[in-house]
Amino acid sequence: MRLRLVSAAALLAAIAPASTAWALDLSAGERPAAVASAAPAQDLQPASVAELVERVDIPWSRFTLDNGLTVIVHEDRKAPVVAVSIWYNVGSKDEPAGSTGFAHLFEHLMFGGSENSPTSHIQAMRAAGATSLNGTTWFDRTNYFQTVPTPALEQTLYLESDRMGYLLGQVGQEVLDLQRGVVQNEKRQGDNQPYGLVEYAQLEALFPEGHPYRHSTIGSMADLDAASLETVRNWFRDNYGPNNAVLVLSGDIDEATARTLTERYFGRIPRGPVNTPAEADVPTLAEPLRETMHDRVANVRLMRSWAVPGLLDPEAVPLSVGASVLGGLASSRLDNELVRGDQSAVSVSTSMMPFHRLGMFEITVNVKPGQDPAAVEARMDQILAHLIANGPTAEEVSRVATSYASRTIQSLEQVNGKASVLAEGQLYAGDPDHYKRELEAYASVTPAQVQAALQKWLTRPAYTLIVEPGEREAYEEAAAAPAGAAAVEAAPIQRVARDPMPAIGDVSDLDFPAVERARLSNGVEVIYAHSDTVPVTRVAVEFDAGYAADRAARLGAHSLMLNLMEEGTTSRDATQLAEEEEALGASINVGASMDRSSASLTAVTTNLRPSLALLADVVRNPAFAPGEVERLRAQRLATIANERTSPNAIAARALPPLLYGPESPYGRPLSGNGDEASIAALTRDDILSEHQTWIRPDNATVFVVSDLPLSEVTAELNRAFGDWTAPAAPRGAKTFGPAVPAGQSRIVLIDRPQSPQSLIYGGVLLPLSGTDDLLTLNTANTILGTDFLSRINADLRETKGWSYGVRGTVNQLEHQAPYFISAPVQANRTGESIAALLEQYNAFLADRGVTPEELERTVNGNTRSLAGGFETSAQLLGALRGNALYQRPDNYYETVASRTRALTAADLDAAARAAINPGGIVWVVVGDADVVRPQLDALGLPVEVREAE
Template sequence: MRLRSVSLAALLAVIAPAAPVLAQTAIAPAAAALATAAQAPELQAAPVSALVSEVNIPWKRFTLDNGLTVIVHEDHKAPVVAVSVWYNVGSKDEPAGSTGFAHLFEHLMFGGSENAPGSYLGRMRNLGPSNLNGTTWFDRTNYFETVPTPALEQALFLESDRMGYLLGALGQDTLDLQRGVVQNEKRQGDNQPYGLFEYAQLEALFPEGHPYRHSTIGSMADLDAASLETVRNWFRDNYGPNNAIVVLSGDIDEAKARTLTQKYFGAIPRGPVNTPAEAPVPTLAAPIVATMHDRVANTRLTRSWAVPGLTSDDSVPLSVAAQVLGGLASSRLDNQLVRGEQTAVSVSAGLQDFHRIGIFEISVDVKPGQDAAAVGRQLDAIVADYIAKGPTEEEVARVATQYVSRVVQSLEQVNGKANVLAEGQLYSGDPDHYKKELAEYASVTPAQVTAVMQRWLTRPVFDMTIAPGEREPYAEASADKPAAIPAPEIQRVARDPMPAIGQVPDLVFPAVERATLSNGIKVVYAHVDTVPATKVAIDFDAGYAADAADHLGAQAMMLDLLDEGTTTRDANQLAEEKERLGASINVGASMDRTSADLSTVTANLTPSLTLLADVVRNPAFAPAEIERVRAQRLSGLASERTNPGSIAARALPPLLYGADSPYGRSFTGTGDDKTITALSRADLVATHDAWIRPDNATIFVVSDLPLAQVTPQLEAAFGDWRDPAVAKGTKTFSNTVPAPTNRIVLIDRPQSPQSLIYGGAVLPLSGTDDLLALNAANVTLGSDFLSRINSDLRETKGWSYGVRGGINQLEHRVPYIVNAPVQSNRTGESVAALIAQYDRFLKTDGVTPQELERTINGNTRQLAGSYETSGQILGALRSNALYGRPDDYQTTLSSRTRALTAAQLDASARQVIHPDQFVWVVVGDASVVKPQLDALGLPVEVRSAQ
């Protein structure tokens, strides 16, 4: 289960300089380098009105006698149906003393019901869902799964059983367990850098008693105090059918939906109606200026205002205002603070829009060495000038194009369409509310944007600085839990048995076609016409493994610079062109491949390919941009040393592979300070010439256009690209790895309420081997929600929010890695429990018949939904190429999986996984954790996170 992520996520790069500080300038530094180059002509995009006309989600709506609202959308492109159940209750509905109840109940509703006891995730795994989870936010709780059509009736039985027949299965043990899981979820979020800011933000913006004043995750004290009967009453008051919406989207029609929803939901009695509290938009009496401290690498400046919610006429103009200010890659704050003055390393602005209110927020990570107060004054001056003068018409148009393009592409997935319809119905009583929003984006004017900023952003601001230092005091859960208060027995109501699952047809995968450009670049293509969109990926046989041992981080830094200016477009021009086209162009790398990816509406494919080609083929590597990106890279390294996941990802690979192996470097690919400081422009150009070249490239395309129409466009963009004079890069992998030494490396991260356990070993296998049986065995052992290790540490002991072990499928020697965030005071016991679970499975208790059946059913039935979107199909084409698989690999998975036996699964794991060879990295507070680890009897080495 997860909380909905906030819209203003902190950017990864937060920076610390080691390169010379450049003279401050108010213009983009790449401009001077490009001043003498011929400027590329502006690319022409399709009008936003044409894109808006492409968006339509037909629906039918009806209401059962008990008040349940049902919405149906037909989409027969794949034999799957998305089931989305939205309850009109969220954290804003919680009374004082009950914070976190809505989210706690989300977890409890996955714990089993009267006629389906036990884990719902386990039962639904048997259905073969390709999309399964639940989320809680301030205004709603929702549950969703996309299942094969023959499994729809069972999915509806399960959803209706937890709506109408839950309380008889909800006992004190379930409450205690899920309370612990939720508290570990809270620790996991709080443990991140800047993880305590949201609490301070909500308490500052909203007065006592305001529904939005407390976070959705709640407080430790309120979670501790939740009694069984109080929790039951929360359910009785809020989860009746008349307080819910069910959306069925996919391979179904209205008549069938009426029959099935009446059959499974019709007998559930009405409950109380939850009328969401009227929550006025508060205005601070005066500006609030505050500072908090955290173990972070950068000072972060924030500005926040409470504003109207998502049904307000001001919502779209406020969102546009935020995007122009700090959301676009060409935003005002990016251009002035990051690219121009270079006093910040990352900026963002966004609108969190809730039902009744919203939060307009700005975030600036100050460049190390800069005066944070001075940067704050400049930030305020930029904002004040922007509020006074407003955006340009062209800026507003770019925001609108980007938004509409994203909406068009998001509607491939039946679950995505279900969510759009449900949200419109819940908040505005209109499933077509998205059309109103699209029309508003297409017609919004600079004057409207300026007016809403002057109306809402000239009021007193909450000004919070988060500075490096000792962390603020942390409120932990009580060690002494209150005594359980007995609750009366629930009278159970009998209902018909759960329906069986019908025969799920095997996957039909699109035909794979091929072409070759005139310069020899291979093109791999699949036709998908669900939406008018095209996805293109250019894969280069490079990746982080291509870095020489003395140039770690060169690949990543080179890629950062590809969209920071070409020989005819500077960084701002590139950003503006992408926004004008509504195109997404991303360059990045994995351990084995470097890639440039394009996602665009097909109407803008030709100019988008022109832009993609310019980025890949013609990087300027302007010296000023190199120095700016270098500073960002160095600061990013400093930031990684404050993040538990990044700390572990940097530490484990050299312990497993050895520092000299192409895989023996950080999984983040970011290198080290010394190398990044020393990289020259010549080094970056050489890296590009060695790896980003036509004789090292394959182009993958999924489009609604036929290959015959796509190929000429690819030819025009890439056909005249020629290999550079230098030799193509090579990677050398040895079949040998260092002899494994079973030990623990403890990395001290003081004041951590949670420890991250990250361990594993290199297997005697490669990604190009047939890993089907091993991955199937690992469903039981480590990768599934009901895996042995997650069931033990989360669902039995309640020490973790989630534990996973799996094969990291690299092209060459693959590692098996366990990832287990656990509460600090259970770290040693958790390592011991993990070892015990692996030993038990690998020595005595292998896959049971029930586990085998669940694995085979889940792995085969989920296939239809696993390749529902063009992005999923594109991923399959690329992975088939990486691992040397045939084009029909996906279509063979069902029959090959059904043929697996428990003995084969046991043997595949036992031959290669040896926990007595695992190296364990533990990131946590050594003063708390080391005594626990010493008791395990393994060698323990303590390192600093710095």
């Protein structure tokens, strides 16, 4: 990709951080006053939208095989990797009645192996060193993608062609039944979340019977139950031919090589039937439609939806811009009026989701507890009506366009990101350069065009859905004995012989960029790596703090302080900060992990100086205005209430205190949000003290990845931070006692009625810290817990079909590290799942350790994937920060391959057995106690039942 940088002179013009020139004459609609105690830190002019987008270019070539397969090639030699991305022009909109969910079901089936590679596709790709490996299904398409080392390209093309042309001999009744169960558990997992049933109601309301977009991609339990083997096979025959696919090769490859290889591996696959994707009009409701749904949620949610034109329509971009102005930008009108203004909502969002044939325009408002939903809805309607009647300002439109261009530039850093852009353009528009047309449309769109599109489409009757707290309505479950699992004989598959699968050549070890260091004039260390794939600079100002900095009696204070840093400085209020970020195409985020806090910046390098000025203002000069403290306090209390309704958040709140004890810096909820009593008691002085104690130059390190040299970056950092001095207050320190021994295994069951799934969340403390050398243990745990092919996932998902995904991880905290197990399982298998997990751990840690096949696959995968794992500047920045946190040398990742290749099965077995004690696992189960308790009692472990708070 080529991006022209604007001249340095463009950075020397003045910028006035103007506010949005619009206002509503409504009772509580005035924007918060700006704090005016200091002038802006820098006066600089950002690059224009046109300057950002005019030189964005992804060179490509295209050819078509005789069987109709379209191949697009993009050459990018920055790393020895190639993205292989194949998009099939079929999605859930193409499913006939009674076959909903088939496109997504086949996504799963196509990962299960093929006739000439009967093991899992993921297993083969894992050994090949694939990164960005996945497949997705949506209304309009199904895609499969992976980024592989160049020497693994031929094998990858062989495997992709095998599941395109030689799949069905591997898809028998047993495979279908297993993946049917996995998909149904994926559906349960989504449905089990708060507001998890909203999409079904929305689609059925917006689209009439028989409309292609009326059903969700996941499908219905009944249709999945009814899927017979022959029906499913015929779905594949009708839709997955080469003439219905686009293959993109992006990276370390040229057109001549691509022609040779694609002809070799795909050329013999015969054409399939001619497939014309379903047409679909944009329906209009006859009259406004309102519905009310109940769910176990903490606050009322208002949703307003319209069907609108799709991504190829000239009004798609104006509608998208309108959505961002209304509720998509951080400085959006709904944010300014409902969240920051009268504070009647805790959050808002607006989106325009463009699909191939149509789109959906959606407004979501989460009502603040205690507010009148009807009044909030009336206010939302006034804001929307004002925008439709008067249109957006030119400044608003420019900020949306700049933000979009910046995000697009960043997304093209990965070869897979470029492959996806080219494939989508070819699939839907017949033009791989369609992304350019979109960028040009954003750069040239006018307020009048946005207003006209909003007037045309959002004045039609809308669907309004209100979700209120309460018991859920009836839930559709899968049948105990699916009709499609019945023994109905399917036609035999005639297998076609192929040449042997090609081997993988030698993959070179990782060449990690040189790490350089400097110091600012105030002594703050700068750790830097160079990356010039795109003109983007990433900066993280990191502090030795994190959620562990909280005192036990003041949980949530640190994260609330960090949140408030983004809500206004002594020279800019929250809206001005958001507006200036958007005008620069920059992104500033302040947050924390358990061990570190950080203020991070991602900026187009052209706009680095003014972006750093904003970052410095956020870090150094937070206002902590009393009104903002109270507003974010109320939001935080609502967030905690929402956490108590989500299975994952409930478990993440409950488990750490059970492992570490409530007094430990690690014995608090993993979200860092604290509890109601602590948040309610915090004062503004507490927040100021928290900032002075932890967010200071003598507690800071700056990490940078940029296309600029270190000397230029250091000069800009000095301009922003070089005169920053520490306050007189003492620097904070965290106190960790001696390592906590593993306790006795037990089960804490948290009752969450009406849960179609149970979330099993287990944990045990390890006799290790994050600063220990954990390479051997983590390699062993790849086989045991983290990999898709791990023992526990292979058992519960790929053998039993009880879960959509199971994972066991070493959580690499700086001090004492825990081992966590996450297993969402169907409710009627909860007890059996814990028993199966314990069986796998006990066996692995006793006499069924690492096999030769597992060792070879894991060593190959972990070493071959290194180049793809550090393809982006974000990945490089994360590596710099991780090396510093865990006290590793700068060349750590360059040593990983040789160290991993030297490992033996005995090494891995010994590391796992010394660290993990299954007899000490504390299990938190979030589920319906009436269903789950009898299953848990049968396990012979102590069971404590708690009510969901």
